[in-house]
Amino acid sequence: MIGAVLTGMVVILALWGAIKTPYDPMAMDGAAKFSGISLRHPMGCDQFGRDIFSRVIVGVRETMLISASVVLIGTFFGTIIGTITGYFGGWLDEIIMRLNDAVLAFPSVLLALVIIGIFNSGKYQLILALGIAFIPSFARIVRGEVLKIRNLDYIQSVKLYGASDFRIILVHILPNLKTVLMSSVLIGFNNAVLAEAGMSYLGMGVQPPNPSLGRMLSEAQAFIFTSPLTAIFPGIIIVIMILGFSLLGDRVGKKS
């Protein structure tokens, strides 16, 4: 319940950020530099006098879009790899899964940093890097489920009817992955938000002056002695996002 409320809040903020922001998130106002909380600026202003609330909601929108793309890449390729290796088995399965486990052993932030090192930093590069880093965990989950389903009686009987492998996978296996994918998508989304915030904190994601939550934190850190509020709000929003999605993920996981 709390998870749904928090997630709802985040979605509203993201939509708000997508449609219209109270101020131009990039507009600087020298007079408003480091101004505290007020009716005009509910979260105050940063070192350039930019409205933090406007930047936060655009940042939420960016984080949501990036995380959704990352999870989409991970789920799509993870499902393909997991289904093929799980269904056909054999030496291909052995090789790919060994590779998969080796990649899985590395923390996704580290892997994403390597890929960023190859492709350079930026928003789309970050999506690609995190997307690749997220494939193995989805592949593993899907493979395990496909292995289970493959040996069920109804698949055997469809086989006796002469259905092709392609048809079995498409019609009889993929739809049954729905429940397992649902909860891992939510958990993946949660991890993606965390990874995106971490990477943009390190300066590897959305590039300035475009707002991103992680970047706002790292920029605000320089002024922590004089105006700590600049760091607090983006941070709290990140916490709310992660808390909301993880509570929601727990619930869906328990239900299925």
Place this chain on the structure above:
Amino acid sequence: MKYVLKKLLTMIITLLAVSILVFFAFSLIPGNPAISRLGTEATQESIDALTHEMGLDRPVMVRFGEWVTGILRGDFGMSYSYNQPVMKLLSQKLGTTILLSLMAILLTVLLAFPLGIYMARNSDSKLDIALTTINQIIMAIPSFFSGILLTLIFGVTLKVFTPGAFVSYKTNFMGCLGYLFFPALSIALPKVTMVSKLLKDTALSEANKDYVRTAYSRGNRTKAVFYNHVLKNAMIPVITFLGMTFADIIAGSIIVEQVFSVPGMGRILLTSISGRDYPVVEAIILILAAFVVVSNLVVDLLYHKFDPRIHV
């Protein structure tokens, strides 16, 4: 023994695979590192000369062979931007990161075990419910934000430590430990919540099993049953999780070093990635990979020791 050998062999193969992937990935990137070092104004002659000096004009396979044999001798080549052997550049930073990671894992164990045991023994008490709720919230705080909050509370307001005043462990070991305490804490906090929750959950599910009932029916005291039977079995998944966490803790230190301005591996990794200093990046990735693989090996062996039935 055969089990250990098999594990060692897999470890070596994994490391070899990582080194191949890392080396070729960075070799195939378009663009000549010599040009990025000299700038766009450089003449063709100077570019050619530097390319030759850096050995980049030779075939990729030859360079790979030299790189691998060099590593076996502990030589990771020369850094492009610092003009120093990579190993010399990294040695002290490596020590700092290891110290930070060890402190973080120590803090995780020291905080999570008593907490998890308390929550398991007093489950559904008011304090347990409060702790579970706090746990859930702390779990959602990324280490870089908790680092900023710790800096704000202990550095800026209470002045327990001075943010940015890192001292090397070589000049002042205790001072270094003192400075690394808060970075280690911010890495450890989310792990503490996960480990204590896992410990509580597994202990509670163990407590419902038949052998526990048998132990009670033989007249054992609650405390003895908990520590001698339940906890012992609940430890297995917890230890596996701790082992997997070790990799995460190293990755976490990359970010947290940035928060607390600790000059460790994370910092130089980031500057080397943006400065396209590939020998340094390759070396760091390989060293971190070695850590991950070795810690996984240790976990597997411990796992095997705790429960000889298990062959992972």
